[in-house]
Amino acid sequence: MQRYFAKEKINNIFILGKDDLYHITKVMRMKDNDNIEVVYQKKLYLCSLENVTKDIKINIVKELEIELNNNLDITLIIPLLKENKMDLILQKATELGVNKIIPVMMERSIIKLDEEKELKRIERWNRICKEASEQCKRIDIPIVTNVLMLSDLENLEGIKIVCSTSEKRNNIRNCLKKNKMCDKINVVIGPEGGLSKKEEEMLKHLGFESVSLGPRILRVETVPLFILSILNYEYME
């Protein structure tokens, strides 16, 4: 069943965004009495449509039970990348359970954004995460923050790791085995060409542990999917 995130709830009726209403009426061509699932404040509802052609109403039929995933809270810290790579990461990372994505301007990022462009991009990135969340039936939507600098990453809670191609001894497997009981993890991924020495040192200073991902050479956009797959696996019950 199609799933949407509601913006508001007024008594027994949900208010959806314009894009979602367009999707329901024009893309899915739903009719009166068709059912959809609606998520609101991390609860899931079965709803039925009324008056689809004119002034659509989304009525709650009942609350549904939710199958909970693991409770690991994952923040990905990624470089600014070309749009198609960024889109792929956001979509797949949402599927694979990321909670927050922090885009960071790194020394070797090729992409630069002015303020106006940045606002538009962030809006677009959050929309991609919302749509991916609907598609993969999440009850929450990952947050994409403003573009930050590495030096802004001072007050993160939980384990902090940075994927480094220059790290030869400590691999991610050792690191996660050592931190079996964590409930919050932050992972920095470098740009094509890697983090600069200065950046690696700054991260070390901020408490990030350097890990290798094994002997393979992965493209930047593959790394987040690799990491998230591993985290899903390691914390699978």
Add this chain to the structure above:
Amino acid sequence: MQRYFAKEKINNIFILGKDDLYHITKVMRMKDNDNIEVVYQKKLYLCSLENVTKDIKINIVKELEIELNNNLDITLIIPLLKENKMDLILQKATELGVNKIIPVMMERSIIKLDEEKELKRIERWNRICKEASEQCKRIDIPIVTNVLMLSDLENLEGIKIVCSTSEKRNNIRNCLKKNKMCDKINVVIGPEGGLSKKEEEMLKHLGFESVSLGPRILRVETVPLFILSILNYEYME
């Protein structure tokens, strides 16, 4: 350094394919005495270019040492999918160490291929794997076989698993922990809409163990990346 796979070796000279020569001369615009890496019969060589503008010669300078990955031999068995999904899987699976990919016509595959189209596609798929192997510095190229039927999967060696959304008890983590010592693994991934009951039974009959991938709902094209990431992780040294 740019890496290419040679077709032939005659004395101290490598013969590359037309596409590769085009890449060297037109895309990379290399010059005489520039170096490239060439892989031939799973060995790696440092080579230097001679006579680039006219009748290019690729001379061996010396053999290079290879950093070996783990020895797990992985075969992915995937449904026929739309081209962009297929391309993504082939590229990323190559990066993540797949050895063989068997495309299979499944009941709920949307894509149908006639014989002529199939030949062209297989050529294209193998080309994608070759290019991805060069990019991620592999010394071998995954093989994409002809399109098969599930019933053709009779004589596979090693562990056999099928990712199933209907499996609730046995997850992939349990399965891999149980098979720690394996050196060959075959993984079937179903199409959008899943495998049919008949297909699940046929696979069971052929010795495939049914596993769940946890509570997340993943898109078909995400599943191979998820599986391969996990295998890399589980067998990381």
